[in-house]
Structure formats: structure tokens, C-alpha cells
Amino acid sequence: MKLTNGFDISSSALTAQRFRMDVISSNIANADTTRNKLVDGKWIPYQRKIITMETKQQVPFGQQLQAALNKSTGDGVRVSRITEDTAPFKQEYNPTHPDADENGYIQLPNVDILKEMVDMMSATRSYEANVTSLNATKAMIMKAMEIGK
Numbered sequence: 001m002k003l004t005n006g007f008d009i010s011s012s013a014l015t016a017q018r019f020r021m022d023v024i025s026s027n028i029a030n031a032d033t034t035r036n037k038l039v040d041g042k043w044i045p046y047q048r049k050i051i052t053m054e055t056k057q058q059v060p061f062g063q064q065l066q067a068a069l070n071k072s073t074g075d076g077v078r079v080s081r082i083t084e085d086t087a088p089f090k091q092e093y094n095p096t097h098p099d100a101d102e103n104g105y106i107q108l109p110n111v112d113i114l115k116e117m118v119d120m121m122s123a124t125r126s127y128e129a130n131v132t133s134l135n136a137t138k139a140m141i142m143k144a145m146e147i148g149k
Contacts, residue, residue: 006133006134006137007134007137007138008075008076009075009076010076010130010131010133010134010137011076011134012056012075012076012077012078013076013077013126013130014127014130014131014134016053016077016078016079017123017126017127017130018127019051019079020051020053020079020119020123021120021123021124021127023049023050023051023082024116024119024120024123025120026049027048027049027111027116028111028113028116028117028120030046030109030111031046031109031111031113031116032108032109033045033046033109034046034097034099034106034107034108034109035099036109043099044107045089045107045108045109045110046109046111047084047085047109047110048084048085048087048109048110048111049082049083049084049085050082050083050084050085051079051081051082051083052079052080052081052082052083053077053078053079053080054077054078054080055075055076055077055078056075056076056077056078085110087110088110089107089108089109089110090107090108090109090110091105091106091107091108092105092106092108093105094106
């Protein structure tokens with residue numbers, strides 16, 4: 001195990017959580033966007049984006065178990081993919097809207113601001129926890145370097 005393993009793990013988590021916050025911000029910014037994509041001559045509203053994270057290195061279960069028994073540390077996390085939420089679009093009655101159908105309904109994005117804010121708070125807390133872990137690792141290394149004085 002190298003001395004900077006803790007830095008590598010924390011920095012990968014910081015990067016992933018920052019990207020998660022960027023995607024959540026994009027979802028909030030587009031919560032009212034009714035014209036996101038033109039499909040077959042019809043405008044489709046913005047679809048909520050969701051990220052998926054995974055460990056940086058995918059290893060078989062047996063190797064993970066052996067690494068855990070040997071007290072080996074992980075490699076950190078990464079964003080593996082961004083997917084679109086398949087939840088149905090919200091419908092609102094607004095016959096004066098330019099995107100209203102023949103019945104006067106418009107389709108709005110499937111973004112729930114409350115859910116996005118909860119996700120943002122969770123990402124922020126995870127980010128803060130990783131900063132704390134990074135600072136603790138730095139403090140331990142500094143104390144270890146003072147032992148030789």
C-alpha cells in the first residue's frame with residue numbers, strides 16, 4: 001500500500017461528487033424546459049439525468065474478498081454512466097402555451113425540485129465527508145513525518 005492511497009481515494013470521490021452536483025444543477029436548471037429534443041417533428045421535454053457510480057477497478061468477488069482479508073484498500077470511485085430517468089413527464093393544463101396539444105395540455109420535464117434538492121444535500125454532505133477524510137489523511141502523514149525529528 002502506498003502512502004498516498006488515501007489521497008487517491010478521496011480525490012476520486014471528490015471528483016465524482018462534484019460531477020453529481022453538476023448533473024443535479026442541470027436538472028434543476030431545466031425543470032421547466034419543454035423543448036429539449038426534436039423527435040419526429042415533435043418537441044420532447046427535458047428528461048431528468050441520473051448518474052451511476054462504481055469502483056474504479058472492477059474485480060471479481062473472490063479477489064475483492066481476498067483483498068479485504070489482506071486489509072488492502074480500494075481504488076476509489078468513478079462515474080460509470082449518465083442515464084435518463086424513464087419516469088413519465090408531468091402534464092399541466094395550459095391551453096395558451098405554444099407547446100400545448102389539442103386538449104390544452106403541455107408536457108413538462110420529469111424533474112422534481114424537492115428530490116433534486118435532497119440529492120444535492122446528499123452530494124454536498126458526501127463531498128464534505130471526503131474533504132474531512134482528505135484532511136485527516138494529510139494530518140496523519142504530517143504527524144508521521146514528525147516522528148523522525
